[in-house]
Amino acid sequence: MENASAEHANVSDSADKETEEAAVTEITAAEEIVTDADVADIPVTDASVTENIRVETPPFKASDIPEYSGSPYTEINSNVPFFTDHPEGSFEVYSPLDELGRCGVAYANISTELMPTEKRGEIGSVRPSGWHTVKYNDLIKDLYLYNRCHLIGYQLTGENANE
Known part of the structure; x- marks a missing residue:
């Protein structure tokens, strides 16, 4: 038994x-x-062309990062970058506004060919969602305590007043 x-x-x-x-x-x-959930079609906006670039999200999870050990850095993916076959050359990508008119993701591969070639134009017509401009006439030399920020700075891409 x-x-x-x-x-x-x-x-x-x-x-x-x-x-x-x-x-x-x-x-x-x-x-x-790699599933469709790991891939996104992101519209690319150039001065004259709009196209979609297919971007794959690398197979990476935040849980793969070890707990903080006191070291100023940690090696991820055996120190091999997650670069893709994304087209080389300059480009800038702005995601479309959401249903509430808010901006989303913006990223660029910046080079001298994207830099502005003329003085910056007026941007007073751009009204970012949730932004309230307040002047402080007697308190602040330049009148404004806060300044709107940019998704990608004008001096880097020459993008003047996109929304």
């Missing part, structure tokens, strides 16, 4: 190990698959 129980335990252990190995293989394989 003891032999039968021991045999049954070995068969169970063996089955558990196979199931465990299959689960590990399944998880590893799933992590390497």
Whole structure:
């Protein structure tokens, strides 16, 4: 009877190990698959052309970052960058405004060809959502305590008054 129980335990252990190995293989394989959820079509706006660039999100999770150890940096992805086959050259990308008129993501690959070639124009007509301009005539030399910021600064891309 003891032999039968021991045999049954070995068969169970063996089955558990196979199931465990299959689960590990399944998880590893799933992590390497790029799904539509990992890919986004982002509109690219140039002075004369608007197009979509397909950008893949690297298979990276915040949980992969180790806890803070006192070191000023930590190595991620075995120190191999997550660069993609994104087109080289200068470009700037502005996501469309959301349903409330708010801006979203903006990023650029900046070079001298994007830099402004003329003096900055008027931007008084641009009214960012949620921004209230307040003048302090007698308190502040330049009248304004706060200044609107840019998604990407004019001096970098020459983008004057986009919304």
